Amino acid sequence: MSVSQYADYEDSGFDWLGKVPAHWEVAPLKRYAAVQTGIAKGKDNEGKNTVAVPYLRVANVQDGHLVLHDMATIDVTADAMSRYRLRPGDVLMNEGGDADKLGRGCIWQGEIADCIHQNHVFAVRPQGVSSEWLNWVTSSAGAQFYFLTRSKQSTNLASISSTNIMELPLVVPPIDEQASITAFLDRETAKIDTLIAEQEKLLTLLAEKRQATISHAVTKGLNPDVSMKDSGVEWLGEVPEHWDVNRLKFIASVQTGIAKGKDTADKETIAIPYLRVANVQDGYLALDDVAIIEIEVEQLERYRLAPGDVLMNEGGDFDKLGRGAVWRGEIADCIHQNHVFAVRPHGVSSEWLNLITSSRYAQFYFMSRSKQSTNLASISSTNIMELPVVLPPQSEQRTILAFLKSEIGKLDSLTNRAKRAIGLFNERRSALISAAVTGKIDVRNI
Secondary structure (H helix, E strand, C coil): CCCECCCCEEECCCCCCCEEECCCEEEEHHHCEEEECCECCCCCCCCCCCEEEEEECHHHECCCCECCCCCEEEEECHHHHHHHECCCCCEEEECEEEHHHCCCEEECCCCCCCCEEECCEEEEEECCCCHHHHHHHHCCHHHHHHHHHHCEEECCEEECCHHHHHCCEEEECCHHHHHHHHHHHHHHHHHHHHHHHHHHHHHHHHHHHHHHHHHHHHHHCCCCCCCEEECCCCCCCEEECCCEEEEHHHCEEEECCECCCCCCCCCCEEEEEEECHHHECCCCECCCCCEEEEEECCHHHHHECCCCCEEEECEEEHHHCCCEEECCCCCCCCEEECCEEEEEECCCCHHHHHHHHCCHHHHHHHHHHCEEECCEEECCHHHHHCCEEEECCHHHHHHHHHHHHHHHHHHHHHHHHHHHHHHHHHHHHHHHHHHHHCCCCECCCC
């Protein structure tokens, strides 16, 4: 695809926006749109006539699309209904959330009749500019930079006021150019989105293949002709005849971690690294952000991690329950929180036990023994200790581990390539949007 530039440019007056086509206008968003704030839940309507209506929340407004399968309702008066009703063409924007998704939104097409929005969702109503153009501009990298620099931030969360949104410098080409550019972006981003979707599908297939490869190897072995026997566990099925099946508590101990917030006043303490759930990922450790905790001196020995410990998370999303990795002593004198278990093997290798806990049968066991709420689950150390562990002879364990290291390495390499491709496609998408909505490229004749 070959694109050209406009003939004449002039300074926009904003460093982050740069030069724009000379015949475009740059003005605050408030000149071309009104920002309607939403209604807060919990208002007192006692003694008033109310009606239950659909209530759009932050969770419903994603980046570029709506999620409407889980809509809440709210009781409102007729006046509130009139004041907060969404109209087709409103550009929805979230007031806050993750820093990289601040101001994310999409166009309301009137998907639900008589729907209103909460106070954390803004309805930006265009006046003299198309909804499609406004949506592309507010989702561009420049607008996201503006929102982030004007936002209130805490940790990795941010929020922006309606006042700051109204002051967003809006680039406005003639209406016919708006239509040409939005049509171009609709078409070109759809192509990129298709490529991203294909890579995401590949990631799902690779993850399924990875777990299937591990699960088959650690429960059936590598010899397809080996004699099998009943494992004694209904949901585990048959295992090679010469393998053993032991409960985890007979081949390992489970060390629970320390809870944060203990009173250490008037006690001798030391500051040491503290491993949290966020540090323990599926198959690896994320150690770029390790917290520090003050503990009593004598507690260090009780909670110190030892090389070879298999770390497992007590809870989280269903598909991550019990996820973990082997601790190699990466950080000296490091302890772990109470939501991370340190499983210390004494009758099995750490590598074998780590593969077992990531297999399908172990994940099924954790889920069936867990406490569940909404989309979260947690499991106790007592239930973890009852996990049936399949045990081939040591030499066969080593053979299987070597096989899986090779196979998983190949799958992980493909996974990393797919992730890099998605990153490049997203960068291309963002760059294309920014170039088009700021007039760095002229797409009128494409």
